[in-house]
Amino acid sequence: xxxxxxxxxxxxxxxxxxxxxxxxxxxxxxxxxxxxxxxxxxxxxxxxxxxxxxxxxxxxxxxxxxxxxxxxxxxxxxxxxxxxxxxxxxxxxxxxxxxxxxxxxxxxxxxxxxxxxxxxxxxxxxxx
Numbered sequence: 423x424x425x426x427x428x429x430x431x432x433x434x435x436x437x438x439x440x441x442x443x444x445x446x447x448x449x450x451x452x453x454x455x456x457x458x459x460x461x462x463x464x465x466x467x468x469x470x471x472x473x474x475x476x477x478x479x480x481x482x483x484x485x486x487x488x489x490x491x492x493x494x495x496x497x498x499x500x501x502x503x504x505x506x507x508x509x510x511x512x513x514x515x516x517x518x519x520x521x522x523x524x525x526x527x528x529x530x531x532x533x534x535x536x537x538x539x540x541x542x543x544x545x546x547x548x549x550x
Contacts, residue, residue, distance in 0.1 A: 428536040432482060432490070435529020438522045439479045439493055443472065471496070482529065490533040494526040
């Protein structure tokens with residue numbers, strides 16, 4: 423993977439995170455309708471989760487490996503917990519989750535590859 427491809431995987435992970443956030447808010451609005459805002463106010467952990475995801479998206483713009491890993495884990499852990507509890511999503515939602523998981527995983531790999539290639543480039547351009 424070259425530098426351009428690693429940057430593209432990072433951008434794809436950012437798009438996937440934005441899609442995940444929009445999907446969550448869309449499902450919340452579909453379920454609660456006009457009372458969505460009052461529901462969010464009564465559930466501060468949901469607001470905190472959304473703020474953390476937005477922070478991870480911003481961190482990925484600045485090529486933060488920690489943000490990429492946190493985003494991947496924030497997406498993966500609830501899926502694993504639901505699967506352990508036996509609450510499986512519909513087939514379409516599961517397929518969508520797998521696609522997002524793929525983009526988050528490649529974003530993590532792309533982030534590490536990006537930093538490796540930048541370090542390699544910096545070291546080769548360093549005067550002796």
